[in-house]
Amino acid sequence: MASKEEPKFPLRLLVDKEKNRVVVAESKSDLIDILFSFLTLPLGTIIRLVSNNQHDYIHEINDQPQEVFGCINNLYKSVENLSDGVFWNNICKTMLLRPRNSCESLCKKLKVNLDDSESIKYFMCGKCCRGSKGFLSTFVGASCSCGKLMDKEMKLYGDFSEESYNFDDGVFVKKGSLYLIFDDLKVLQNSPGNSAQQLIQLGYKNFNKLTQISLNIGLKEILDILKQSLISKTPLTDIFLANEEFIRMYTFTPKQGPKVEKWTNIKLKVMVRKSKKKILYAEAEGDFVDFLLSFLTTPIGSILEQLNGNFSLGCMENLHQSVKEFNPSWFIRHLGNPLPNPKVASQFGFMKQPLINICEEKVPIYWYGKGVVKNYICYSNVNGVISKNKSVIKNPEAMKLFDPRSSYGTxxxxxxFVKRPSLFIVWDDLQVTPLVNTSSISFLHKMNVPLDDLEEHVVSIGEIEALNLLGASLTSSKEALTEGLFHLLKKPKDEAIA
Incomplete structure (x- = not known):
């Protein structure tokens, strides 16, 4: 059987050859839909996609180690290296390495869906398949309360979600028009007025120095745009004009605010090296580690919304701002617009999340019965039926949904994600290692730091501190804890202790 040919997308570039830069590109809606879908991708997915894009032109040429952005890559690698025994179960580790996209059903309609994660499947225990007395799982390999695997796959019936919509008019934006994409990923609706105004602002009074180039791009180029959008201000020039000397752009300034103590705040011990004025590591319990790991399951669009321009991450925020400034009439109306602030997928969030504006999808209620009701007629099914729609189920019973984030599965x-009680070392660059059966004497000796140069502080992580850590983790390659928290420790020690 012949393999399915990879879709290609036409792209017309307006290039200033003297400056070796892409000024603007014109594209159809199919490619704009894919660019906007970047915002729905969880950070863990972005790291995996970029890392798997083996034909990275920059690192092929320079033979340098692959870089994503900030310390997030270290966090992701830490999860890969942690043993399954650190987590409640092996499912939690998979959740972090391959987080679910809350806009999955929409992204599956794209001409190229960057996220290759498997679609949601539903499983029950064959022994306990008795409605409200049994569990339903959306994860492969879950254990039922009876101890057996939930390996009986169930088909979801009557799911009247985005799956049932006609996407012939587009996924996020409407078809039938061209769109303008500028070198910094600012996207505008195509019009002569927009084109003229933007070209004048860029210093072009006419087309004398500009040349048009037409090309077709595929998955590789789109993944390159994704990566460059996180580290550069000129991703189109970098990729299509082979600019190897681009300036990496990511900056962050810690946000200041009143210290508010809440019972939900996370306590954290940090060890400071006084002579270097930096945090060496944090001694953390499960809540703080889960907070950091939740970065991997959070969509980049939601993160940009929370940080609200308080940092610079390449030019991804320009794409995010374009979505917010687009005329609503250019979006597909019946779907709403999840792009400015996409939610964390259901069951993939941290329960004590200090970032109060990062929202997790509401967990739906699932119903089980021995048949369905269609046109007022009951049809029996020997294997049973599940649905989110109670009205289509014969003798419906609400089901218990398995949740991997606990020892009981409820x-x-x-x-x-990690077991309680537990203790970890989180290094300044966000590498995470479990502190199990580790001699404190050996640990300090191996650090090879004068003991009188060490000072321990206790800090309280609330919303502002959490925002600062999030921003620093995305922009600092080695000192996320120092850049996110050290400003709290500039007071005398006894004032810094919570």
Whole structure:
């Protein structure tokens, strides 16, 4: 059987050859839909996609180690290296390495869906397949309360979600028009007025120095745009004009605010090296580690919304701002617009999240019965039927949904991804290692730091501190804890202690 040919997307570039730069590009809606879908991708997915894009032109040429952005890559690698025993179960580790996209059903309609994660499947235990007495799982390999694997796959019936919509008019933006993409990923609706105004602002009074180039791009180029959008201000020039000397752009300034103590705040011990004025590491319990790991399951669009321009991450924020400034009439109306602030997928969030504006999808209620009701007629099904729609189920019973984030597998007991109680070392560059059966004497000796140069502080992580850590983790390649928290420690020690 012949393999399906990879879709290609026409792109017309307006290039200033003297300056070796792409000024603007024109594209159809199919490519704009894919660019806007970047915002729905969780950070863990972005790291995986960029890392797997083996034909990275910059690192092929320079033979340098692959870089994503900030310390997030270290966090992702830490999860890869942690043993399954650190987590409640092996599912939690997979959740962090391959987080679910809350806009999955929309992104599956794209001409190229960057996220290659498997679609949601539903499983029950064959022994306990008795409605409200049994569990339903959306994760492969979950254990039922009876101890057996939930390996009986169920088909979801009557799901009247985005799956049932006609996407012939587009996924996020409407078809039938061209769109303008500038070198910094600012996107505008195509019009002579927009084109003229933007070209004048860029210093072009006419087309004398500009040349048009037409090309077709595919998955590789789109993944390159994704990566460059996170580290550069000129991703189109970098990729299509082979600019190897681009300036990496990511900056962050810690946000200041009143210190508010809440019972939900996370306590954290940090060890400071006084002579270097930096945090060496943090001694952290499960809540703080789960908070950091939740970065991997959070969509980049939601992160940009929370940080609200308080940092610079390449030019991804320009794409985000374009979505917010677009005329609503250019979006597909019946779907709303999840792009400015996409939610964390259901069951993929941290239960004590200090970033109060990062929202997790509401967990749906699933119903089980031995048949369905269609046109007022009941049809029996020997294997049983599940649905989110109670009205289509014969004798419906609400089901218990398995949640991997606890030792009991129930939503009511869900905490996070790692077991409790647990203790970890989080290094300044966000490498995470479990502190299990580790001699404190050996640990300090191996650090090879004068003991009188060390000072321990206790800090309280609330919303502002959490925002600062998030911003620093995305922009600092080696000192996320120092850049995010050290400003709290400039007071005398006894004032810094919570």
């Amino acid at each position: 939503i009511e007991s869900a905490l996070g």
